[in-house]
Amino acid sequence: xxxxxxxLHRPADLATAIALxxxxxxxATFHAGGTELLVALKAHVLxxxxxxxxxRIPGLKGVRLRDDGTISIGSLTTHDSIAxxxxxxxxxxxxxxxxxxxxxxxxxxxxxxxxxxxxxxxHADAPTLLCALDAWVVLAGPNGEREVPCRDxxxxxxxxxxxxxxxxxxxxxxxxxxxxxxxxxxxGHTERPAVGVGAVWSTDNPQRxxxxxxxIAACPTRLARAEEAAASLDAGLPxxxxxxxxxxxxxxxxxxxxxHDDLHGGADYKRHLVSVLAExxxxxxxx
Numbered sequence: 001x002x003x004x005x006x007x008l009h010r011p012a013d014l015a016t017a018i019a020l021x022x023x024x025x026x027x028a029t030f031h032a033g034g035t036e037l038l039v040a041l042k043a044h045v046l047x048x049x050x051x052x053x054x055x056r057i058p059g060l061k062g063v064r065l066r067d068d069g070t071i072s073i074g075s076l077t078t079h080d081s082i083a084x085x086x087x088x089x090x091x092x093x094x095x096x097x098x099x100x101x102x103x104x105x106x107x108x109x110x111x112x113x114x115x116x117x118x119x120x121x122x123h124a125d126a127p128t129l130l131c132a133l134d135a136w137v138v139l140a141g142p143n144g145e146r147e148v149p150c151r152d153x154x155x156x157x158x159x160x161x162x163x164x165x166x167x168x169x170x171x172x173x174x175x176x177x178x179x180x181x182x183x184x185x186x187x188g189h190t191e192r193p194a195v196g197v198g199a200v201w202s203t204d205n206p207q208r209x210x211x212x213x214x215x216i217a218a219c220p221t222r223l224a225r226a227e228e229a230a231a232s233l234d235a236g237l238p239x240x241x242x243x244x245x246x247x248x249x250x251x252x253x254x255x256x257x258x259x260h261d262d263l264h265g266g267a268d269y270k271r272h273l274v275s276v277l278a279e280x281x282x283x284x285x286x287x
Contacts, residue, residue: 003041009052014167017054018142021165024050030167031055032076032115035107060114060169063087069175075114075168079126080105082113092173094182094284095133098125103191114168117150120158120219121192123264127154128214129184129198131222135173141166151212154219179203183284185277186215194264197277201285207235211250211278216259216270223253223278239286243279250278 009028011017021028028050031037040046054060060076063085071091073082082088083099102108102125116124117137130150137153139146139162148161150171155161162168176182179202186196193215200210209230211223229249233242254274259267 001042001044003038004044004047006041006048007050009050010056011052011054012056014057014059014140014169017052017057017167018140018165020050020052022142026164028052030118032118033078033110033112034115035103035111036115036119036121054167065091071173071175073113073171073173075117075170076112077114079103079108079111079113083108091176092133092182094184095129098129098184101186102126107191113171117153117171118160118162118168120154120156120160122157122218123188123192123194123215125184125186125193125196125214128196128212128220129182130171130173131214131220132198132200132210132212133173133182134200134210135171137168138170138172139163139166140169145169147172151220151222156218177202177204181285183281185280185284187273187277188215188264190264192264195270195273195277197274197281199278199281199285201230201282203235206231207233209246209282211253211282213254213257213274213278215264216257216274218258221257223250223274225249225253226278239283242286243282246282247275247279251275254278 029048031051031053060074062074064072065087079099079102083096089096135150136147153161182200184198186193188194195216196214198212202208209227211226212220214220226249254271259270
């Protein structure tokens with residue numbers, strides 16, 4: 001099936017792209033990698049008279065290490081570029097590994113991080129680990145720039161905090177200390193995860209765990225009981241003992257998740273996967 005005809009705009013700068021969206025309103029949409037949008041247009045799930053291709057706008061691609069150590073990922077950076085970027089591989093090897101396994105090679109080569117975040121399809125990998133990492137996004141619109149934490153960005157299935165006239169320009173990740181490690185583990189029967197779990201373990205004082213489950217609900221969900229239990233653990237415990245003490249809290253978090261039966265599996269099966277994947281992600285973070 002072919003998409004309905006539309007006008008394609010290719011602005012050369014951010015201001016022009018924002019002005020085009022303001023001019024055409026609901027009849028227009030932004031286009032980045034297109035791995036989600038073009039499928040929806042061809043299936044006639046979405047219909048736009050104007051498509052604003054933002055790939056020519058400078059400054060929206062690539063990974064930058066800011067002076068304060070913050071890692072800034074341009075919204076148009078592809079999953080493949082992130083997986084192979086030396087800054088990501090050195091500072092966030094867990095995120096590089098995630099990017100290496102997104103969907104398939106076509107999606108990794110064309111799909112962008114900003115695109116997958118804005119499309120907000122629940123069965124995606126990146127949002128879960130970005131929430132665990134306390135990352136935030138930068139949005140630009142007619143009224144200037146604003147920042148939104150990733151954990152507040154997704155509001156539900158295909159719904160985000162981005163206003164319709166705003167562009168996501170970058171994803172920012174705070175400096176990672178020497179005592180912090182992160183990992184992501186997922187499982188699925190298709191190219192999309194049935195469940196994914198992102199973990200960040202910090203041995204800094206105070207010791208801290210950030211643990212999030214994704215794909216199982218409409219947006220990434222914090223496993224708060226497990227995080228609270230981790231804060232009370234003695235420092236220096238072996239990995240197996242840490243998991244033994246955290247498992248009851250993880251299982252309780254999993255049972256409380258708002259899971260549903262669908263093509264990715266039954267609700268109870270997916271809750272079980274949360275516990276399995278949480279153990280794998282956590283142990284990958286532990287020395």
